[in-house]
Amino acid sequence: MLSLLIQKELKNILLSPKFAATFLVCSVLILISIFIGINEYENAVRQFEANQQIAQQDIAQASSWGQVRNIAHREPTPMQIFVSGIHFDVGRLSGISSFDDVKLVRSPYSDETLFAIFRVIDFAFIVQIVLSLFAILFTYDAINGERENGTLKLAFANSVSRVNYLFAKFAGIWLGLIIPLLIPILIGLLLLLVFKVPVGADEWMSISGLIGLSVLYVTFFIGIGILVSALTRKSSLSFLLLLVIWIGSVLILPRMGVMAAGQIVPTESIAQLEAKQEAFQKARWDQYSAELSDIWRSREAEMEGMDENERRAYRDDKEWEWLEKDDVLRKKVQSDIIENNRTLMEESRNRKKVQEKLAFNIARLSPVSSFRLAAMNLAGTDIDLKNRYEQSMRIYKDDFTQFVEKKQEEDGGHGGFRISVDSESGVQLDFGRNDQTLDTSDMPRYSAPKTSLQTSIASSIPDFGLLGLFILLAFGGSFIAFLRYDMR
Amino acid sequence: MFKLIFIKELKEIIQSSRFTISFAVCSVLIILSFFMGAQNYLASQAQYEAAVQENRKQIAANTEWIMVNHSIMLPPQPLMALVNGISNDIGRNIEMSGRGELRADNTRFNDEPIFAVFRFMDLEFIFGIVLSLFAIIFAYDAINGEKVGGTLKLCFANSVSRASFIGGKLAGSFVGLSIALLIPMLIGCTLLPVLGVQLTSDEWIRLGIILASGLAYFGLFLALAIGISAMTNRPSNSFLIGLVFWIFAVLIVPRASVLISGRMIDVPNVDDITSQKNRYRTQLFEEDRPKMSSFKPEGTDPQNVMQQFSSYMRELSSKRQEKIDAFTERINEDYENKRREQEKLALNLSRVSPASVFTLASTELAGTSLKLQNRFMDSATDYQNVYGNFMQEKTGENQGGGFRMIMITTDDQEEPEYLDPNEMPRFEYKPVSASMATASSMTDLGLLILFNLLFFGGAFAAFLKYDLR
Amino acid sequence: MDDQHNETIKQAPLLEARNLTKVYEDGVKALDNLQLKVHPGEIFAMLGGNGAGKTTTINIFLDFIQPTSGNAFINGVDVNKDPLEAKKNVAFVSENVQLYPNFTAIQNVDFFVRLGGKSNYKRNDYEAALLRVGLQREAFDKKLKDFSKGMRQKCGIAIAILKDAPAILLDEPTSGLDPKAGKEFTRLVGELRDEGKAILMSTHDIFRAKEIADHVGILNAGVLVAQKTYNELKGVNLENLYVEYMAGYMEEATGSLINSLAE
Incomplete structure (x- = not known):
């Protein structure tokens, strides 16, 4: 009985013109998106590699270590083919130097604003917008359409249980939608192989997770479609209600969640943060120069009453001590500034974290948000992408500045030039050494932060769970609704 | 006859539950997008004010103009919040220097990636994506639904001409739905001043044209759906065809055209260009090194020597800067030309789809089109001159791009005098004017009208051949 | 009754089919050289099975399809040449009257009557017409989506009455109605005939046709195989006649007969 019902359901779907049209559109969309994704990814990799090389050359051509402008680049990941997430919105590179804090700048969109107008279309987007719409299209009249046709009466004139009937309906529609969906996805994965996209074991796992997630997501919309169809008498009404639900959950709720969180937890802009940092920096240096002049004044005081020769001797004697003291003071200033910068940054980031958490939790009222967030987590293009990179770049920056300091000590150079003014010997200009190239062989290299598969899966588990819960609710609801359905 | 059908169409729309539900949803969406736009604007305005304030505070903490780090910001505009365009994707801050190339950093989405996850809900999104879909939902069964329902036969059993029938239908549904959409739009507009967003009359005009073009865009999808329903026999088929068209027009064509133009016109790598500039700068500096070393001061008074050295270096630096400027201009020009060519091709290709025509028209009117970036940079460059002159006046040198020497003498212990940030000339961003925006969106507004004519005409023609049985 | 009929026959026909032939794109010949005339005060009943060409004939009179050859005239106006002028003089009630559900x-009624060119009616007139066709007053301001088929059919005939056109086309108007409603309907059609309307109706229902028709035509595969007047039908067993001409359509004829008996 069950298999008969499932077969009927499958046939009903596979033979409808609706199916042919949607299958074609889905296939075209998914394949185009993966194709475009691969293209974009390859471009990004090319650019990334070229940039690495350019950065390398720039360093090699610098005349002293002090002049080196090091740049760390964000590395493209093949997962962005499927879920671009915030990849295009976050800066691609950061300067690495002891003076400035790490900051990702030049997002792909800001460099190529043309792409920003229409934005990219990726697999996750298609699943989120188009497949959910199609799932609704296939289910809105699942129950009430059969009632209108009279086939429901005819079917239940036989000894068919309602539970069996509904279950067969689910199974049939599910198979009829999911299997055709998997075909273009598999072809898309073949494209990855054809274009030799470097996909490792971890990525394959993430991709399968993503496919599983998409199946869950579509399943939810099948469930909600059947639920609404079992709650209403007329298919025209259920269609409309479902579209409203679709617009609300796909387009509106996620955005509203973020907007609401933005209202509840205001954050400061980077410009404001930077101005604050700069203000502190300036104040600190002013304080330093005041301290320094006090020190020098006291040093002058020490020499009170000495004659010219005594003074010189005293000064020669104390020079190292004094220099070191001054240096300690200067380093203290620098570390204070860095410390303060980081505290401010940390504060700002914490507030943002609170905002994000709130925003996402509100947005999770809609399973669409769960899908999107989980997909981004799986792909590693989630909201934390920026922090992850900036943190690892900060660590690299410390390594690099240490390295440079060491190098400079070795070379005895300091980069730039030094002017010494002495009332005795006049002005001396020292432009340091002028080698043509630097030996960069032992320079520490930046490597992208690796998120392990476990962490990305772990962070997406709550959303998987939520999605599962929503599915259970939708299915449970439709069973209850159908058991009470008025067959007339 | 036309009038009768027109009125019947209006009545039918207003009395249907489909209308009630979708009208409710559309109204909520439109009002919500105005509300969110207003909130968004107020929030960015607050951020902007705070950042400007910080910047001024920081200036005021200085005692020497030469020590000042000044950065300018793109002020948020109400229309930017209503039609985002690329405003969230371009750098909003520029660190000012009296000379040399300026760079805008800190895009909104980079600063606050949380908004990039789901993006904003602006008018362009609501019209471009949601309302166009609603237009199809409204009208997909306009003709074939009447056929299936049997009323078509009954109508045409009377002496009704096809032209007046389809005319009444098109006009009735367009007017009925437009009026329905106008109500939430007007509520949204009154909401703006209530929430504290004041628009200038120029901005009101632009907003008015944006809303009008939104209606035209809605009308075009309506006519399209009616046309499709006049070419098919079953409502389910016409909905499907409409949906496929919608997916292609809204989702595929715009992106595909960008991709195609990217393939056809190669634009050099930005990072490569930046690095070329840097390398040139370093190279020039290296060339100047011997000159620097050969500096021979006159006299031995440190104060005097430093002054001499400083002006010597300044001279070298400004010569270098001239060369760099020339180099930058040349290399940028080539890059910009290629880029503009690519943009032009992409936009022209995308104009096949009415959805991108609407996007282009509305962003142009809101001042958030691709040109926003240029406009901001142009304003900044204008300001750069003012700023450079100001600095020249205050410090005797136009800093930036090259050598900057700061001498602080700590011997005289006079109480330092702090700077008055009000002396600093203010950066004025010149937003688009209504006349400029209308002029530059003329093509797209014209295309919108053309699409309307085409689809209304198409629907009309299709119905004349429709099998009424 | 007889005298009245003889009288009206002499007037010019209001509905006339002259050599009507219709061949569909797929080559099916739906009508073959059909000739028929309906005069004022006359009911012409077209009998025939499914696909006999009854609906095609009505569709041609309404300009929904164009004849391959031949002409259809309403009040002397060629439908194909000037459909709008022609349709001023005709009202139509379909097999399953569907109105705007909302x-x-x-x-x-207001909409369709105005569409029919009558704009000086008041609500009273509509109510009177709806009462005349037997619709309950409570239903007047209810939305059509809650109406049963019989109620919709009544609205349809009310619209036709109010349009007050000299010719009326009825496409299987009684199919699916219960016997009471069917009888009511027949009475109304009879009244309209007595008011001088020319009525062309297609039907499966032999009994009803015999009851009110002044002329009965039997269509088979697009050919009018027999045409009898009311007088000629007197005493004739119409069922036999029908079956005789409908050799190929036996089963359906008996089917519909059983149907009408079952009702």
Whole structure:
């Protein structure tokens, strides 16, 4: 009985013109998106590699270590083919130097604003917008359409249980939608192989997770479609209600969640943060120069009453001590500034974290948000992408500045030039050494932060769970609704 | 006859539950997008004010103009919040220097990636994506639904001409739905001043044209759906065809055209260009090194020597800067030309789809089109001159791009005098004017009208051949 | 009754089919050289099975399809040449009257009657017509989506009455109605005939046709195989006649017969 019902359901779907049209559109969309994704990814990799090389050359051509402008680049990941997430919105590179804090700048969109107008279309987007719409299209009249046709009466004139009937309906529609969906996805994965996209074991796992997630997501919309169809008498009404639900959950709720969180937890802009940092920096240096002049004044005081020769001797004697003291003071200033910068940054980031958490939790009222967030987590293009990179770049920056300091000590150079003014010997200009190239062989290299598969899966588990819960609710609801359905 | 059908169409729309539900949803969406736009604007305005304030505070903490780090910001505009365009994707801050190339950093989405996850809900999104879909939902069964329902036969059993029938239908549904959409739009507009967003009359005009073009865009999808329903026999088929068209027009064509133009016109790598500039700068500096070393001061008074050295270096630096400027201009020009060519091709290709025509028209009117970036940079460059002159006046040198020497003498212990940030000339961003925006969106507004004519005409023609049985 | 009929026959026909032939794109010949005339005060009943060409004939009179050859005239106007002029003189009630589901009965009637060119009616007139066709007063302001088939059919005939056109086309108007409603309907059609309307109706229902028709034509595969007047039908067993001409359509004929008996 069950298999008969499932077969009927499958046939009903596979033979409808609706199916042919949607299958074609889905296939075209998914394949185009993966194709475009691969293209974009390859471009990004090319650019990334070229940039690495350019950065390398720039360093090699610098005349002293002090002049080196090091740049760390964000590395493209093949997962962005499927879920671009915030990849295009976050800066691609950061300067690495002891003076400035790490900051990702030049997002792909800001460099190529043309792409920003229409934005990219990726697999996750298609699943989120188009497949959910199609799932609704296939289910809105699942129950009430059969009632209108009279086939429901005819079917239940036989000894068919309602539970069996509904279950067969689910199974049939599910198979009829999911299997055709998997075909273009598999072809898309073949494209990855054809274009030799470097996909490792971890990525394959993430991709399968993503496919599983998409199946869950579509399943939810099948469930909600059947639920609404079992709650209403007329298919025209259920269609409309479902579209409203679709617009609300796909387009509106996620955005509203973020907007609401933005209202509840205001954050400061980077410009404001930077101005604050700069203000502190300036104040600190002013304080330093005041301290320094006090020190020098006291040093002058020490020499009170000495004659010219005594003074010189005293000064020669104390020079190292004094220099070191001054240096300690200067380093203290620098570390204070860095410390303060980081505290401010940390504060700002914490507030943002609170905002994000709130925003996402509100947005999770809609399973669409769960899908999107989980997909981004799986792909590693989630909201934390920026922090992850900036943190690892900060660590690299410390390594690099240490390295440079060491190098400079070795070379005895300091980069730039030094002017010494002495009332005795006049002005001396020292432009340091002028080698043509630097030996960069032992320079520490930046490597992208690796998120392990476990962490990305772990962070997406709550959303998987939520999605599962929503599915259970939708299915449970439709069973209850159908058991009470008025067959007339 | 036309009038009768027109009125019947209006009545039918207003009395249907489909209308009630979708009208409710559309109204909520439109009002919500105005509300969110207003909130968004107020929030960015607050951020902007705070950042400007910080910047001024920081200036005021200085005692020497030469020590000042000044950065300018793109002020948020109400229309930017209503039609985002690329405003969230371009750098909003520029660190000012009296000379040399300026760079805008800190895009909104980079600063606050949380908004990039789901993006904003602006008018362009609501019209471009949601309302166009609603237009199809409204009208997909306009003709074939009447056929299936049997009323078509009954109508045409009377002496009704096809032209007046389809005319009444098109006009009735367009007017009925437009009026329905106008109500939430007007509520949204009154909401703006209530929430504290004041628009200038120029901005009101632009907003008015944006809303009008939104209606035209809605009308075009309506006519399209009616046309499709006049070419098919079953409502389910016409909905499907409409949906496929919608997916292609809204989702595929715009992106595909960008991709195609990217393939056809190669634009050099930005990072490569930046690095070329840097390398040139370093190279020039290296060339100047011997000159620097050969500096021979006159006299031995440190104060005097430093002054001499400083002006010597300044001279070298400004010569270098001239060369760099020339180099930058040349290399940028080539890059910009290629880029503009690519943009032009992409936009022209995308104009096949009415959805991108609407996007282009509305962003142009809101001042958030691709040109926003240029406009901001142009304003900044204008300001750069003012700023450079100001600095020249205050410090005797136009800093930036090259050598900057700061001498602080700590011997005289006079109480330092702090700077008055009000002396600093203010950066004025010149937003688009209504006349400029209308002029530059003329093509797209014209295309919108053309699409309307085409689809209304198409629907009309299709119905004349429709099998009424 | 007889005298009245003889009288009216002499007038010019209001509905006339002259050599009507219709061949569909797929080559099916739906009508073959059909000739028929309906005069004022006459009911012409077309009998025939499914696909006999009854609906095609009505569709041609309404300009929904164009004849391959031949002409259809309403009040002397060639439908194909000037459909709008022709249709001023005809009202139509379909097999399954469907009206705008979101409109009330009155709103629907108002719209369609105005569409029929009558704009000086008041609500009273609509109510009178709806009462005349037997619709309950409570239903007047209800939306059509809650109406049963019989109620919709009544609205349809009310619209036709109010349009007050000299010719009326009825396409299987009684199919699916219960016997009471069917009888009521027949009575109304009879009244309209007595008011001088020319009525062309297609039907499966032999009994009803015999009851009110002044002329009965039997269509088979697009050919009018027999045409009898009311007088000629007197005493003739119409069922036999029908079956005789409908050799190929036996089963359906008996089917519909059983149907009508079952009702």
